[in-house]
Amino acid sequence: MSVPILWYLLLAGALFAIGAFGALTRRSGIAVFLSIELMLNAANLTLVAYSRLLGDRTGQMLVFFALAVAAAEAAVGLALFIGIYRLRRTIDVGRMNLMRW
Amino acid sequence: MELAIFVLLAGTALGSAILVVFHRNPVSSTMSLVVTLVATAGLFLMLGSPFLAALQILLYTGAILVLFLFVIMLLNVRRERTIHSRAPGLTWGAAICSAIFAGATMRLFWAAYATAPTPPLDAEAFSLRAVARELFSTYLLPFEIIGLLLLVAVVAASWIAKRPGPGEPGEVP
Amino acid sequence: MTPSVLATAALMGVWLFTLINVTPIMLWLERRAPAFMQDRLGPNRLGPLGLFQAIADVLKFIFKEDVNPAGADRTLFLLAPTIGFVASLLTYLVIPFGPVVEIGGHSFPLVVIDSDNGMLMFLALASLSVYGLVLAGYSSNNKWSLMGGIRASAQMISYELALALSVLAALIPAGSLNLTRVVEHQVGHTLLGAIPAWGVFVQPLGFLVFLVAAFAETNRLPFDLPEAESELVAGYHTEYGGLRMALFYMGEYQSMAILSALASTLYFGGWTIPFVDITSVGAWIAGLPGVGDLIGTGLATALVGFTVLMVKTYAFLFFFIWVRWTFPRFRYDQLMRLGWKVLLPLALVNFIAIAALAVAGKV
Numbered sequence: 001m002s003v004p005i006l007w008y009l010l011l012a013g014a015l016f017a018i019g020a021f022g023a024l025t026r027r028s029g030i031a032v033f034l035s036i037e038l039m040l041n042a043a044n045l046t047l048v049a050y051s052r053l054l055g056d057r058t059g060q061m062l063v064f065f066a067l068a069v070a071a072a073e074a075a076v077g078l079a080l081f082i083g084i085y086r087l088r089r090t091i092d093v094g095r096m097n098l099m100r101w
Numbered sequence: 102m103e104l105a106i107f108v109l110l111a112g113t114a115l116g117s118a119i120l121v122v123f124h125r126n127p128v129s130s131t132m133s134l135v136v137t138l139v140a141t142a143g144l145f146l147m148l149g150s151p152f153l154a155a156l157q158i159l160l161y162t163g164a165i166l167v168l169f170l171f172v173i174m175l176l177n178v179r180r181e182r183t184i185h186s187r188a189p190g191l192t193w194g195a196a197i198c199s200a201i202f203a204g205a206t207m208r209l210f211w212a213a214y215a216t217a218p219t220p221p222l223d224a225e226a227f228s229l230r231a232v233a234r235e236l237f238s239t240y241l242l243p244f245e246i247i248g249l250l251l252l253v254a255v256v257a258a259s260w261i262a263k264r265p266g267p268g269e270p271g272e273v274p
Numbered sequence: 275m276t277p278s279v280l281a282t283a284a285l286m287g288v289w290l291f292t293l294i295n296v297t298p299i300m301l302w303l304e305r306r307a308p309a310f311m312q313d314r315l316g317p318n319r320l321g322p323l324g325l326f327q328a329i330a331d332v333l334k335f336i337f338k339e340d341v342n343p344a345g346a347d348r349t350l351f352l353l354a355p356t357i358g359f360v361a362s363l364l365t366y367l368v369i370p371f372g373p374v375v376e377i378g379g380h381s382f383p384l385v386v387i388d389s390d391n392g393m394l395m396f397l398a399l400a401s402l403s404v405y406g407l408v409l410a411g412y413s414s415n416n417k418w419s420l421m422g423g424i425r426a427s428a429q430m431i432s433y434e435l436a437l438a439l440s441v442l443a444a445l446i447p448a449g450s451l452n453l454t455r456v457v458e459h460q461v462g463h464t465l466l467g468a469i470p471a472w473g474v475f476v477q478p479l480g481f482l483v484f485l486v487a488a489f490a491e492t493n494r495l496p497f498d499l500p501e502a503e504s505e506l507v508a509g510y511h512t513e514y515g516g517l518r519m520a521l522f523y524m525g526e527y528q529s530m531a532i533l534s535a536l537a538s539t540l541y542f543g544g545w546t547i548p549f550v551d552i553t554s555v556g557a558w559i560a561g562l563p564g565v566g567d568l569i570g571t572g573l574a575t576a577l578v579g580f581t582v583l584m585v586k587t588y589a590f591l592f593f594f595i596w597v598r599w600t601f602p603r604f605r606y607d608q609l610m611r612l613g614w615k616v617l618l619p620l621a622l623v624n625f626i627a628i629a630a631l632a633v634a635g636k637v
Binding site: 126128129132135151152154155156158159162163164167170171174228229230 | 350353390391395398401402404405408409411428431434451
């Protein structure tokens, strides 16, 4: 018996929610970043599930590009973390308050 | 059989996703994310795209997360005392919002696809050859743009992260 | 148990047995061969030719103390050698050691996973072994381990690019990621009508890049600064002793063996002997008096193919040892410069050249 596509979609929804919770709640910048990667992964899973459901390769193409963009984003984001650490000596997101009221 | 494998992979993915969010040590969080991504690659394989499964392991776990580990070690990110922000009510607020979001999307999916059967896998349409053909014909322009994007990202990352020279604000020499 | 499941299990058993046995054989070879190169004898006390030295080494590993460094993250500390050992065991699944054979009325290919995405899976699973080094370096709570771990993993991911590009170029003539097709292509074609179209003749530059990248991937001299005894105590496995250290050793030898088998498959014709048909050799062996009732043609062909592949693999492993005891070590910045500024452009040039030749129909 084949696994219904619905289960893949539900799993992706759960993963996304867990990632969103982490991104909103964690203090450490790295942990926020990891949660964002988790959300990206959940979106990729949804795309591949739809690609299978509709028999269309477009979903897989989008995931390919999403992976490449995620790589670029991770590189630049981590470089930013290094830069911030040099200036502020911390990557605690609660302390990034230069533009606060 | 396929059901058992799905339950195994999905359970692993969910369990380690929760660990990613709740570990206090950033290295442990990263390793949990590795497990999640490998489990997701397995799910990609089950959904009929071995190309993406291999790419996920090769790129995401083999390169991006290694970069994460490097930066964690470079910045000597410590184990946190608690994982929650000190803003009042943020933890519960975030938990409730995430739960509402998850519930809403799951309800939508359920309504739309509860009875949709999984179509049989068209091995020819999803084969590497077909994917490659499509990548280099229909999606040629985005492909080239991605190459340019990665070049820009590499240059930008190396520039931002380089050691500051004399006189620039930066770390103590 | 269906025949195909049984066949897969048998193939996996054969490969795992081979890979586990690489370590004792290499432990012995690594002592005796350099000894002769250096005009001395090497260990020759234990057993004939010192062959039981490996048993002595294993016993030594088992009886050593299990170190528990203070302040080390125990979970990651225990996880690192496991990842190092298991990750190098995942990649044998796509290497073939024979053509499609018929045993007991069923025909199946002599590779565990006969997939058209084989090489991609190989590269993906091979990239997981970085984590063993990084986690070992980090979790030991030791400056030298941390530095060794970061250096080792940076070295590995830098040379992975050159490795992947040279492998991709080696796949272009065959037009498939399936290693069985690659070997069949090398057998079926000849260059100038006389030499077999082995990868090493078609793309010598690619082979050179692959070889250097393979040395760097396995942290072998001349690229072993991360674990150099005189530089960083013992690098990322400073704090490991006994069986955990043995796991790292075995992981390193296993990935050497797998990369050697891959080099044989991509560049030296894999399980084939040039201008000789393996199946007819198998048939000849099965036709020998007394042998024919034990094994049929299929099994004999499998044995011949496996032996040929192992001979080539061990030739490469001997080459690994030979290079180790010949060259001095690269300094770390020289190593990184070589990987990024020399090997990567060479691999790209090779790839473009082979692709151009393929489009022109010459390859």
